[in-house]
Amino acid sequence: MPERKQPPVSRDELNECRRCPLWRNATQGVPGAGAVHARIMLVGEQPGSQEDLQGSPFVGPAGHLLDEALQAAGLDRDKLFMTNAVKHFKFEWRGKRRLHKSPAQQEIEACNLWLERELEKVHPTVVVALGATAARAVLGRKSVTLAGMMETPVEHQGRLVIATYHPSFALRQRSDEARAAAFERIVRSLRAAARLARGVKTG
Template identity: 55%
Template sequence: MSPRASTGASTHTPARGDRARGERFPEVAEGTAPVPTGRGLRALRQAAIACKRCDLWRPATQTVFGEGPARARVFVIGEQPGDREDLAGEPFVGPAGHIFDRAIEELGLDRRTMYVTNAVKHFKFELRGKRRIHKQPNPAEQKACQLWLERELAVVKPEIVVCLGAIAAKAVFGSKFRLMKQHGEWQDLADGRRAFATMHPSWVLRQRSDAEREAAYRTFRADLALLTELETRH
């Protein structure tokens, strides 16, 4: 989800992550991350749950790891979990996720075939009364989480990478990438993969009027339509 406020923010007072559920995870020192005990996504997920490379694990309810097929052809990267994702422990299940789902469904694509994750695995927020409002992860927090994104890519080995939002795009293309100028364009990555970026779906929700939201949605869907080229080639 976007670091800005979204509709439907919860009044939930967060527990201390998965730790509040009575589950036991390996203890690691502050500023470090556990080493996965295996090579697959399950081992990677379990290790990420105990990560303390930055301080975002403290207020978050839980780590929100990626989900999808272990050998997905398309790998989708968002920015960070939102309020709904933090509570559910699943990526893209809030208002922005619904926009993403609507767009790919209209394009005849199936989210269940994609691996969907975020560049940052914990929800960063500030309290306004009882509401939890998104805050953008700072560069150090984004860098701390890069390790998990790289490991996910190494395990899944996708052909195509889709970046939703500037944080995701810069994690893949570097700090010089300019989302508003370069969105919707195929990029060739050094490892041979193809990739493109588009705006985060919460960008659609942030538009002020119905007309602006509809125009933003058409732009977002048009960028995602690049994925339909894969269907015509295979």
């Protein structure tokens, strides 16, 4: 069984974090979870509403779609480490609903301490950045070209980084065709990550 003891960052540490204001409105911090020495780490943008309530990453609608993509790509979630660039849910109220609001650059940078610790402790061979915010956080850049990183992995600090759409992007597509195309792009990137983790070149 994959080792799951002593996660790199604890929920208590995140709940005590005051590096940015997002803790004020969030229910709790959401640390990464999964196999402590995973070869593949998935990094999303931030927790969503369900993640904020449950305290675990990728347990909401986007997480369920990601599970489908992982299954289609032949990857076992239990052998991966999954986390987010920002550890608290940023939202705005729309009536009684909490709607996702993209984190600001200073919030991404404030949370980088935690992401870097997860990267150092897990020491993955491959990082899959789900969306542009995750890619910027992993690479330490203020801007990235997501499309380019989908086709060509980037070597960064001794690991390979490949980017793809966040599952929430697929969920937001209005047509079945667009949703299916986004989903297939995610699956292709996950398959590429699996090959890279095995030491097989992509392309």
